Amino acid sequence: MSTATRHTEEQADDERDASWDEEDDWTAEALLLLRNLRSPHRRKRAGQVGFAVYCVLLVLVVWGVLPGFSLFLKSSMGADYTVHGSAILAAVPSGVCALVLGSLLVAARDALWRGPVVPPRDSADWLLTQPVRIARILLPWFWLSCGVALAVGLLASVIGMVTLALTVKTGLAAAFAWCAVGGVCVPLLATALAVAVEAHESVARWVRTATPYAGLLVLALAAQSALAAAGHRVGRLERVELWSGPWGWSGIAVLSPTRAAVPGGPVAALLALAVTAAAIELARRAAGSLPLATVRQRSRTTTGVLAALQTVELRTARQVAAGASGTPRPARLRLPAPRHAALAVPWRDALALIHAPGRLGRAVLLSALAVLSAAVAVGAHHAGGVAATAAALVFGYWAVAQLLEPARLETDDTRRGSWSPYPYGGLMLRHTIVPLLLGLLLALVAAVWVLLLGGGARVVAAPAVVPALVAAGLVNACRGVSKQHLLLSPAQSPTGSVGPVLFLGWYLSGPLVAIAALLGPCVLALHAPTPAHLLFMVGASAVTTASLLWWAHARAGKLLT
Numbered sequence: 001m002s003t004a005t006r007h008t009e010e011q012a013d014d015e016r017d018a019s020w021d022e023e024d025d026w027t028a029e030a031l032l033l034l035r036n037l038r039s040p041h042r043r044k045r046a047g048q049v050g051f052a053v054y055c056v057l058l059v060l061v062v063w064g065v066l067p068g069f070s071l072f073l074k075s076s077m078g079a080d081y082t083v084h085g086s087a088i089l090a091a092v093p094s095g096v097c098a099l100v101l102g103s104l105l106v107a108a109r110d111a112l113w114r115g116p117v118v119p120p121r122d123s124a125d126w127l128l129t130q131p132v133r134i135a136r137i138l139l140p141w142f143w144l145s146c147g148v149a150l151a152v153g154l155l156a157s158v159i160g161m162v163t164l165a166l167t168v169k170t171g172l173a174a175a176f177a178w179c180a181v182g183g184v185c186v187p188l189l190a191t192a193l194a195v196a197v198e199a200h201e202s203v204a205r206w207v208r209t210a211t212p213y214a215g216l217l218v219l220a221l222a223a224q225s226a227l228a229a230a231g232h233r234v235g236r237l238e239r240v241e242l243w244s245g246p247w248g249w250s251g252i253a254v255l256s257p258t259r260a261a262v263p264g265g266p267v268a269a270l271l272a273l274a275v276t277a278a279a280i281e282l283a284r285r286a287a288g289s290l291p292l293a294t295v296r297q298r299s300r301t302t303t304g305v306l307a308a309l310q311t312v313e314l315r316t317a318r319q320v321a322a323g324a325s326g327t328p329r330p331a332r333l334r335l336p337a338p339r340h341a342a343l344a345v346p347w348r349d350a351l352a353l354i355h356a357p358g359r360l361g362r363a364v365l366l367s368a369l370a371v372l373s374a375a376v377a378v379g380a381h382h383a384g385g386v387a388a389t390a391a392a393l394v395f396g397y398w399a400v401a402q403l404l405e406p407a408r409l410e411t412d413d414t415r416r417g418s419w420s421p422y423p424y425g426g427l428m429l430r431h432t433i434v435p436l437l438l439g440l441l442l443a444l445v446a447a448v449w450v451l452l453l454g455g456g457a458r459v460v461a462a463p464a465v466v467p468a469l470v471a472a473g474l475v476n477a478c479r480g481v482s483k484q485h486l487l488l489s490p491a492q493s494p495t496g497s498v499g500p501v502l503f504l505g506w507y508l509s510g511p512l513v514a515i516a517a518l519l520g521p522c523v524l525a526l527h528a529p530t531p532a533h534l535l536f537m538v539g540a541s542a543v544t545t546a547s548l549l550w551w552a553h554a555r556a557g558k559l560l561t
Contacts, residue, residue, distance in 0.1 A: 027132040034127060060155075068162050075166055085167040089260040091229040093238040096251035098221035100186050104247070105214045107190035108197050108207045113321045114302050115198035116145030116191050117287045117295070124299035128292050135288030138295065142195065142287040146280070149187035157183030160254060174257040181269045182250025185276040189246055192279035198294065199286040212361050219365060243268075246275055312482050312503065315408070345420070345430040349406040353434065356405065360438075363402040367442045370395035371450065374461065377526050389523050393515045397469045399442065403435035404470070407477040414559055424560055425553040428478055432470050432549075439466040458529035461522055461537060468514050468541045471548035475510030478555035482507075510548060517544040 038045075075081060117138050119127075127137060160179035164170040196203045221241070224234070242248035242262060249268040256265030301320060308317035335354065338347045353360060370392045377388035407428060410416055420427045443466050447459035483506050489499040505512065521537035 027136050030127060030130045030132050031136075034123075064155075064158075071162070071166055081166040082169060085169075087229040088163065088167050089255065089258055090231070090233055091225045092254055092260070093225075093242050093248075093251050094221045094228060095225035096182065096254060097241050097244075097247045098218050098225060100182070100247035100250055101214065101221065102218045103186055103190050104193055105211065105218065107194045109211065111194035111197035112204055112207060113298065114305075115298055116149075116194045117142045117198060117290055118298050118302050119295065121299045121303045124296045128295065134290075134292065138290060139284065139288050142191075142284065145194075146188060146191050149191045150184065153183035153187035154180065155183075164254075164258060168258045170257045178253045178256045178265070178269075181253035181272055185246065185272040186250055188276050188280055192276075192283035195283040195287050198298070199290055212358065215361075215365070246272055312484050312487065314482075314507075315412075341421075345427065346433045349431060349434040352406045352409075353403060353438075359402040359405060363399045363438070364442065366395050366399035366402070367446060370399060371446045371462070374526060375450070377523070378458065381527075385527060386519070386523055389526060390515060390519055393465065393469070393518060393522065394511075396465060397472060397511045397514065400435050400439045400466065400469045401473045401476075403438050404431070404473040404477055406434075407431035407474060411477055411480070411556070411559060423557075425556040428474060428556040429549065429553060431477075432474055435473070436467060436470050439470055456529055457531075457534060458526050460529075460534050461525050464538050464541050465518055465522065468518060468544040468548065469511075471545045471552060472510035472514035474552040475513075475548050475555065476508070478552050478559060479506070479509070480555065480559055510552075514544055514548060 071079075071081070118124075119137060119141050123137060128134065157176060157179040160183070161172055161176040164175040164179070165172050197207055198204075224237075227233075228238075239262070242252050243264075249272040252262050252265055252268035253272070255261050256269075262268075304320045305317045308314070308320060335347060335351055338344060373388050373392035373395055377385050377392060380388050410428065410431060414424065417424060417427050422430065440463050443462040447455075447462045450459045450462075483503065486503040486506055487499045489497065489502050491498045491502070493501075517540060518537075521533070521540040524533040525537040
């Protein structure tokens with residue numbers, strides 16, 4: 001929605017509020033008319049909701065109730081899970097803080113484009129333009145969001161109860177009661193924060209600015225939790241984190257029924273409940289008086305995202321959501337124009353990444369996760385080592401994929417490359433220059449850091465796999481329009497249709513091929529960094545890179561046909 005259109009709608013809403021009279025209240029009549037219009041479709045809608053609830057309950061029973069019952073049965077027969085109790089209790093303080101802050105961050109980011117108070121588009125486009133009480137239309141959606149969030153929180157409380165009962169031998173009732181403090185308060189606080197983002201543009205701007213710092217804090221707390229589980233605790237810092245706010249009070253409550261209880265558990269629980277009650281009351285008041293222009297815009301955005309997801313246009317869905325979320329303040333750094341025509345494409349790509357600093361930040365964070373996964377793979381064996389190595393390759397691919405956004409933008413509309421004197425395939429290959437250089441820079445920094453810590457010759461693995469991962473990203477960037485017909489494939493397997501598997505294989509073809517080709521050589525190089533294994537890994541990466549670049553070039557040529 002354009003700024004002028006939004007201003008016009010806001011002025012119309014203000015004028016209506018100023019001239020509102022009780023005699024103009026047609027809320028009951030409008031709702032009755034809408035109910036009558038929807039009555040022919042009510043049974044179908046109820047069937048859809050019932051089927052969704054049935055699927056959720058089935059998943060919970062199959063993947064939650066039955067495994068939990070099995071664990072308790074094994075425990076009664078002598079299985080000892082208490083050996084993990086000390087590590088879990090050590091990880092709780094910073095781990096719960098990371099989980100709560102991450103939940104708040106996700107809710108706030110979601111509210112930048114959607115939010116908890118989003119009626120269907122027919123209500124937003126028709127019902128809200130009638131002389132009705134806005135609160136009666138919007139508040140039911142607010143309470144529905146609170147209910148859904150509360151259900152998720154209670155499910156998390158049950159998981160915490162089972163974990164404490166098995167590993168610390170805490171009573172089920174006590175464990176659930178104390179875990180429910182966080183299970184109730186955290187989801188409701190997240191919903192209240194999301195309403196504040198939806199209602200106030202100043203809060204939304206603050207969220208956009210604080211997101212990278214909050215993300216770093218969550219990762220730092222998660223790393224601290226992992227170190228604490230491994231035996232490296234910082235007691236004073238944990239105490240400060242636990243009492244620093246609502247994100248820590250839930251951790252105090254979780255520890256209260258255990259041998260690691262922190263003094264002041266009831267006080268923390270009362271503080272959490274009081275703050276949550278106050279936040280929900282403020283959110284209720286704000287939800288009933290949201291700007292109608294904001295509600296309409298978010299309703300239309302949500303409809304667009306759902307339409308894209310139903311047609312399996314995942315990138316379109318991301319673009320719609322990102323466009324509605326707003327953009328942070330652009331970077332002030334400028335690059336001088338290149339003096340040689342051959343540098344035009346890299347210059348444009350570098351300029352695009354400078355104006356999207358979030359992608360550079362995510363690339364750095366994901367690179368760090370890739371290095372940590374590789375470090376875990378060095379000390380793990382058998383299936384654990386293979387899984388950790390695969391995780392390192394996935395994080396590495398995800399990191400370089402952040403830097404390939406200019407290439408994806410180029411393929412979104414092939415007319416964008418009409419200025420280029422190069423063939424379209426050659427143009428797409430030139431889009432790998434900047435991601436390759438930045439990826440190698442990140443890999444070399446990581447390699448030097450690991451080498452100083454005693455990593456040895458295995459640090460060669462980091463820069464060696466970068467070209468193959470960049471080429472895999474280019475293959476995905478050139479995949480073209482979505483092949484939805486794969487979802488309807490008649491091929492069958494013992495577990496059902498293979499259509500979704502075929503679609504995912506096509507959608508992730510580049511990284512799947514790269515990871516499959518590099519996994520074995522990387523496992524050998526990390527566990528036994530002999531010259532032969534390192535040379536084998538470098539050779540496998542070179543062959544994979546050449547093959548994927550040829551594939552990307554062929555795919556790019558087909559985009560113009």
